[in-house]
Amino acid sequence: MNAISQLKNPLVVGRVVKGKQLGRTIGFPTANLHLLAGFSLEIGVYGVSIYHNSSNYIGILNVGKRPTFNDGNHQTVEVHILEFNQLIYDEYLTIEVKFFIRNEMKFSHLQDLIAQLKADAFYARKKFRKITK
Template sequence: MNALHQFNEHLIVGHVEKGKQLGRKIGFPTANLNLVEELMIDKGVYGVYVYHHSKKYLGIMNVGNRPTFNDGDHQTFEVHILDFHECIYDEYLTIEVMFYIRNEIKFDQLQDLINQLQADAFYARKKFRLLQ
């Protein structure tokens, strides 16, 4: 968890690129980030603040290799912005990691992933309320 603590002083900046749009199909669209600067952060799901056009949003970010989708071993940074429905391809987002939620998990059933993402979003909203 040491990797998380170092980001309390740093922001992650990434360019939003079009992905496979799998998150959109299950009700959790994500911004797939191509990071401006390489960094090390532990795999897992995080509660994050997302800055877009000088507005701050709440989000959950997965860092890892998307094991449920057998998507290879390359590391991805995917952010689901809560209560956000804009098209932001080819734009830049700034991400502030606030807290760790859980390890990245491989789910056998897609519905299990959807249920976990709903639980992650619920947990993140609750935790963000405590931070305010």
């Protein structure tokens, strides 16, 4: 059982910090978060609502160690905000976790990672359409 199934829409609040900026080079820029409080989600990929200033967005949250990029044992929390293209360094985001998408995976080829991220985004959009009906 995944941790998300035990919690009702957990909230995460964090400040956007500069990361390695690898996501933007493959068409999936992420906001790397420095969390303000403890965090209890298991490693994995989640569908999330993102609250920034007075706007609401949807996106994909990754909690993990980024094994494809060999980042070692350092855990990161980063979110790809769908239909969003703004620089928001040092700004605060509130993330509401809505559903689990998949476990974190290591990909042998960058193209495999990109294909999976596209599939994750497609799944998240579809699931959010069902939720909002």
